[in-house]
Amino acid sequence: MTTVLTGSDVTRAVTRIAHQIAEAAPPPDAAVGGHPVLLGIHTRGVPLARRLAAEYRRITGREVAVGALDITLYRDDLRRTATRTPGPTDVPFPVEDRVVVLVDDVLFSGRTVRAALDAIRDLGRPAAVRLAVLVDRGHRRLPVRADHVGRNQPTSLDEHVRVRLAEVDGTDGVEVLQPTPAGGASA
Amino acid sequence: MRHLLSTADLDPAAAVRVLDTAEHMAATQEREQKKLPALRGRAVVNLFYEDSTRTRVSFEAAAKRLSADVITFAAKGSSVSKGESLKDTAATLQALGADAVVVRHPAAGAAYRLATCGWVTGPVVNAGDGQHEHPTQALVDAFSLRRRLCPGARDLAGTHVVIVGDVLHSRVARSDVWLLSTLGARVTLVAPPTLVPLGAGSWPCAVSFDLDEVLPDADAVMLLRVQSERMTGQFFPTAREYTRRYGLDARRLRALKDHAAVLHPGPMNRGLEISAEAADGPRSLVLDQVSNGVAVRMAVLFLLLTGNEGG
Numbered sequence A: 001m002t003t004v005l006t007g008s009d010v011t012r013a014v015t016r017i018a019h020q021i022a023e024a025a026p027p028p029d030a031a032v033g034g035h036p037v038l039l040g041i042h043t044r045g046v047p048l049a050r051r052l053a054a055e056y057r058r059i060t061g062r063e064v065a066v067g068a069l070d071i072t073l074y075r076d077d078l079r080r081t082a083t084r085t086p087g088p089t090d091v092p093f094p095v096e097d098r099v100v101v102l103v104d105d106v107l108f109s110g111r112t113v114r115a116a117l118d119a120i121r122d123l124g125r126p127a128a129v130r131l132a133v134l135v136d137r138g139h140r141r142l143p144v145r146a147d148h149v150g151r152n153q154p155t156s157l158d159e160h161v162r163v164r165l166a167e168v169d170g171t172d173g174v175e176v177l178q179p180t181p182a183g184g185a186s187a
Numbered sequence B: 001m002r003h004l005l006s007t008a009d010l011d012p013a014a015a016v017r018v019l020d021t022a023e024h025m026a027a028t029q030e031r032e033q034k035k036l037p038a039l040r041g042r043a044v045v046n047l048f049y050e051d052s053t054r055t056r057v058s059f060e061a062a063a064k065r066l067s068a069d070v071i072t073f074a075a076k077g078s079s080v081s082k083g084e085s086l087k088d089t090a091a092t093l094q095a096l097g098a099d100a101v102v103v104r105h106p107a108a109g110a111a112y113r114l115a116t117c118g119w120v121t122g123p124v125v126n127a128g129d130g131q132h133e134h135p136t137q138a139l140v141d142a143f144s145l146r147r148r149l150c151p152g153a154r155d156l157a158g159t160h161v162v163i164v165g166d167v168l169h170s171r172v173a174r175s176d177v178w179l180l181s182t183l184g185a186r187v188t189l190v191a192p193p194t195l196v197p198l199g200a201g202s203w204p205c206a207v208s209f210d211l212d213e214v215l216p217d218a219d220a221v222m223l224l225r226v227q228s229e230r231m232t233g234q235f236f237p238t239a240r241e242y243t244r245r246y247g248l249d250a251r252r253l254r255a256l257k258d259h260a261a262v263l264h265p266g267p268m269n270r271g272l273e274i275s276a277e278a279a280d281g282p283r284s285l286v287l288d289q290v291s292n293g294v295a296v297r298m299a300v301l302f303l304l305l306t307g308n309e310g311g
Helices: A007-023 A045-060 A111-121 B012-028 B054-065 B086-095 B110-116 B135-149 B171-182 B211-217 B239-246 B250-255 B276-280 B286-305
Strands: A002-005 A037-041 A066-069 A099-107 A128-136 A148-152 A160-164 A173-177 A183-185 B043-048 B069-074 B100-105 B124-129 B160-164 B186-190 B206-208 B220-223 B261-263
Touching: A002 A007, A002 A128, A002 A148, A007 A045, A007 A128, A007 A148, A007 A173, A037 A045, A037 A111, A045 A066, A045 A099, A045 A128, A066 A111, A099 A111, A099 A160, A111 A128, A128 A160, B012 B135, B012 B171, B012 B286, B043 B054, B043 B086, B054 B069, B054 B100, B054 B124, B054 B135, B054 B286, B069 B086, B086 B100, B086 B110, B100 B110, B100 B286, B110 B124, B124 B135, B124 B286, B135 B171, B135 B220, B135 B261, B135 B286, B160 B171, B160 B211, B171 B186, B186 B211, B206 B211, B211 B250, B250 B276, B261 B286
Parallel strands: A037 A066, A037 A099, A099 A128, A128 A148, B043 B069, B043 B100, B100 B124, B160 B186, B160 B220, B186 B206, B220 B261
Antiparallel strands: A002 A173, A160 A173
16 A cells, blocks of 8 residues: 555645636636636545635635536446445536536546536536546546646556545545455555 | 335335435436436336326336336237237347336236246336235335435334225235335324235234324325225225225314325325315325326336446
8 A cells, every 4th residue: 555645745735726726717708707616526526626615715715616416327337337326416506607627536537527527518518617636547548637636646557546535534645555466456 | 126026125225225316316307407318228118007197107207317218018009909928028028129127017926927037138117016016106105205204314214104095905005014114114004994905914014993093193194095996896885984984084184293294196086085185285295206206216217227237
């Protein structure tokens, strides 16, 4: 097991991403002065989006709306993988003509982001969609890239990246778990 | 969950999972864009050997909202009226590429037979088999009850549900007894002795013949339709006597606890088992039972048709 981000590293990464989001130029057709809305992808993208919103508020003095997006019903592997009970999608504001920042913990194949883009399309037509992730571990299977990355962490395919956030797991940190000889990943 | 044939097959975790999934399905149905891509490219066959409005339409709507293709097959006007057997019909549907079959049949056990005989490979949903079970209706009832009586709770623990009327002919009552008790509710069946099925003593519920005695303690009352089309003999002297002893009239409505809910799986015989005042009043969940039907059936189809192709 290798720790790649400690608790304070996670906090710094969130602050840095919030600055980047605040500085990003809005597209000319964006509504509400270009202030973005944050959509966290279940599970750990949601608390990350809340933290980014709090930082954004501290930096700019402006409130930013936060929503939660569940993409279970939009996955492309529903036939094969055991299903998770869909979580709540809670987007209590219109995304029409807004800049939407999708927030997730790990960017891997890009399939989750593809599903999230479909889910957003069913909510409205944003002016732009950007992507913020805490860790980019590589191995993309789709033409997807993140606009804001906390840490680029090259991994091998059989490694497992474990993100822990205080809101969900009681503590902050990112670790890379090596596979055990028996197969699955282990601490 | 491989098939949904009987609510007795559902353990508490599985039952709660269906209700929770249905809750999220219901939330998606309040959006402008109601269609979800989850079952795109899958075919759901509605195989109905018996008349139905609510169940057939809500299964059809549920499958369509999840982007599945729906083939509705009514026995009337099909080769069944020329004498085709369930087996041959099922084989035909299988050859047409049905991914799931929703079946309603007048014979108890038809869905079980379809699921276990290897005639079809996909999941089978029992949409009512004779006087045996109607699991999705029970899930709709449990969903409506949980929303009304236990908002935010996992199950129905601590509630007392009274089911009144023609238990003998009611598949809904059987499914409800198993499901509601699995979810922690206390269930009491109330019916004239002639309409209590043999063996009801071994079910996870109490049985009473006196509605007035039970009502003040109920958190919910479910009225069952008097199924005159299934009654070949005399089960009670007159409809008026039935209404007087077992109908939910204005006087009995007032005897209920303040929060108590009234349910009826429909179609209702107004004035027989339920008064208009009870059916249309603020306690009534009758319309919720219809509107929740789509979300619950979406959840059932979603859970049955996803994650079952290994790999």
